Amino acid sequence: xxxxxxxxxxxxxxxSSWEITLFSLKQWLKSAAPYLSLLGIMGFVxxxxxxxxxxxxxxxxxxxxxxxxxTEWFSQDPAxxxxxxxPEYYVHIFKSxxxxxxxxxxxxxxxxxxxLFMGWKKTFKDYTFPLLETLRPIPxxxxxxxxxxxxxxxxxxxxxxxxxxxxFATVLNTLLGVESIDExxxxxxxxxxxxxxxxxxxxxxxxxxxxxxxxxxxxxxxxWFSLVAGEMLAGEYGLGYLIWNSFIMxxxxxxxxxMVTLGVIGWLSSALIRVVGDRLMQWKVREIAx
Amino acid sequence: MKTGDASSPSSRGxxxxxxxxxVYDPDGAKVLAVIDCSMEIKAGEFCVVVGPSGCGKTTLxxxxxxxxxxxxxEILLDGQVLCNASQKAAPGSDRIVVFQNGALFPWFTxxxxxxxxxxxxxxxxxxxxxxxxxEMLSQMGLQGxxxxxxxxxSSGMRRRVEIARAMMNDPSVLLLDEPFRALDALTKTVxxxxxxxxxxxxKKTIFFITHDLEEAIFLGSKVYIMTTRPAKIKTILxxxxxxPRDFRVLSSSSYIRLKKECIEAVxxxxxxxFAAGEREMA
Numbered sequence: 001x002x003x004x005x006x007x008x009x010x011x012x013x014x015x016s017s018w019e020i021t022l023f024s025l026k027q028w029l030k031s032a033a034p035y036l037s038l039l040g041i042m043g044f045v046x047x048x049x050x051x052x053x054x055x056x057x058x059x060x061x062x063x064x065x066x067x068x069x070x071t072e073w074f075s076q077d078p079a080x081x082x083x084x085x086x087p088e089y090y091v092h093i094f095k096s097x098x099x100x101x102x103x104x105x106x107x108x109x110x111x112x113x114x115x116l117f118m119g120w121k122k123t124f125k126d127y128t129f130p131l132l133e134t135l136r137p138i139p140x141x142x143x144x145x146x147x148x149x150x151x152x153x154x155x156x157x158x159x160x161x162x163x164x165x166x167x168f169a170t171v172l173n174t175l176l177g178v179e180s181i182d183e184x185x186x187x188x189x190x191x192x193x194x195x196x197x198x199x200x201x202x203x204x205x206x207x208x209x210x211x212x213x214x215x216x217x218x219x220x221x222x223x224w225f226s227l228v229a230g231e232m233l234a235g236e237y238g239l240g241y242l243i244w245n246s247f248i249m250x251x252x253x254x255x256x257x258x259m260v261t262l263g264v265i266g267w268l269s270s271a272l273i274r275v276v277g278d279r280l281m282q283w284k285v286r287e288i289a290x
Numbered sequence: 291m292k293t294g295d296a297s298s299p300s301s302r303g304x305x306x307x308x309x310x311x312x313v314y315d316p317d318g319a320k321v322l323a324v325i326d327c328s329m330e331i332k333a334g335e336f337c338v339v340v341g342p343s344g345c346g347k348t349t350l351x352x353x354x355x356x357x358x359x360x361x362x363x364e365i366l367l368d369g370q371v372l373c374n375a376s377q378k379a380a381p382g383s384d385r386i387v388v389f390q391n392g393a394l395f396p397w398f399t400x401x402x403x404x405x406x407x408x409x410x411x412x413x414x415x416x417x418x419x420x421x422x423x424x425e426m427l428s429q430m431g432l433q434g435x436x437x438x439x440x441x442x443x444s445s446g447m448r449r450r451v452e453i454a455r456a457m458m459n460d461p462s463v464l465l466l467d468e469p470f471r472a473l474d475a476l477t478k479t480v481x482x483x484x485x486x487x488x489x490x491x492x493k494k495t496i497f498f499i500t501h502d503l504e505e506a507i508f509l510g511s512k513v514y515i516m517t518t519r520p521a522k523i524k525t526i527l528x529x530x531x532x533x534p535r536d537f538r539v540l541s542s543s544s545y546i547r548l549k550k551e552c553i554e555a556v557x558x559x560x561x562x563x564f565a566a567g568e569r570e571m572a
Binding site: 184185187188190191192193194198202203206207209281283286 | 355356357381382383385386387389391392393395396397398406407410411439440441442455459
């Protein structure tokens with residue numbers, strides 16, 4: 001595919017994708033949105049502070065307040081051993097990220113082709129769809145015993161759980177993506193002499209990309225969800241393990257540190273998928289930018 | 291525009307529709323869409339089919355394009371059987387459809403759309419295809435938008451690009467299924483003129499479906515007025531307005547006379563269609 005960013009090749013009508021990104025970023029900074037988001041987060045922290053550390057409401061009594069958490073988090077000498085200065089903190093983070101990366105890529109590289117194929121070949125869908133729809137609603141926690149029985153060692157079973165979480169969402173959204181493609185595009189392609197492989201690569205694949213990327217964002221969320229469940233039950237390292245272990249060891253501020261870390265990483269990973277999606281779908285970005 | 295080796299452009303694209311019927315049978319309830327319909331379309335003729343909405347015009351077009359089969363009769367293209375009761379035509383680049391709501395691939399740029407046919411059919415390199423497409427676009431007055439996506443250009447422009455995409459394949463027949471339906475009146479006049487220019491230069495056979503009478507007479511050489519469902523031919527009009535045509539035709543006496551003839555025929559069918567609709571509702 002030719003890159004649209006070639007200013008010499010045309011009358012300057014097509015703008016580069018970089019310019020669009022920069023433009024929408026500027027628009028965003030000019031709008032009220034980023035400042036309102038910041039206010040929202042600050043408001044939450046204030047309420048948290050008031051209920052736990054200031055007013056000490058009875059049912060919040062045992063919860064760590066923001067002051068305790070942040071002091072611990074940024075302490076050079078943390079009371080419970082976990083802060084931005086402790087290497088162990090990063091071991092947990094990287095262990096979790098690495099597990100999600102393996103599981104997510106496995107789910108994507110298996111799930112997207114299967115979903116595309118299900119949408120393309122009716123017979124294949126007839127075979128597989130009821131199976132998918134039966135397996136999909138089973139909560140990830142229900143898979144824990146089997147996955148421990150099935151895989152040697154904890155690592156493999158945690159990755160398997162994480163994989164399952166994201167696999168079903170990817171397959172289903174990819175399938176929906178193929179089915180969302182207007183029949184007219186298939187007809188137009190066959191009129192223009194496209195063979196099945198052209199239909200697959202030039203109609204089905206690009207046509208379902210918007211749904212695929214929505215699916216990947218959802219599946220990334222599921223991956224983190226399943227990861228933490230798996231790590232709580234079977235982990236030795238990782239943020240999920242850290243949360244559960246700190247609970248048992250009565251190191252409550254660490255729970256919140258790990259939770260906030262999970263939130264931030266989860267958000268960043270979704271944002272990363274959005275960025276990749278926008279790069280691959282310039283036609284969609286431009287539609288919105290108009 | 292001279293497209294390649296088309297030495298005598300009108301030598302191909304002759305369509306014979308012979309006693310074609312089509313029954314839809316979705317869930318036991320048989321619906322007769324077309325009944326015993328015959329047309330002889332000469333090579334290089336601009337043929338327009340007019341009829342009330344839902345009368346089965348598109349059924350004919352889809353059968354020629356190869357999107358679905360027919361129940362009785364046969365359709366021939368240049369003497370070769372395209373389809374009959376037992377065999378559906380396969381879609382191919384000799385019969386290219388321009389769709390009602392437009393079917394430019396939104397994920398491809400204008401240039402990628404226009405080169406789609408030649409690239410998938412093979413035979414010429416991608417670079418040759420791009421050069422050919424650029425040349426065709428500029429001959430059609432569509433230069434400067436090659437690297438834009440369809441969503442970035444106007445709807446009228448999109449229609450013209452879609453016609454250019456079809457012409458890139460040097461088809462025997464151009465099948466247009468109410469292609470300008472969604473356009474506003476001003477854009478429509480521009481696109482009409484564009485299509486007339488393309489036709490005058492290429493002399494391709496055009497099979498054009500519409501429910502707009504004025505459009506039919508302005509564009510066509512022969513106008514087939516269909517009855518309401520099940521569709522058959524009610525009247526055939528020879529439009530003797532000389533070409534090249536432009537907007538001045540719209541105020542000529544022959545245009546007005548033809549329009550009057552046409553309106554009478556269609557109005558009768560529209561009333562029937564309306565009454566039939568009321569019966570179905572009751």
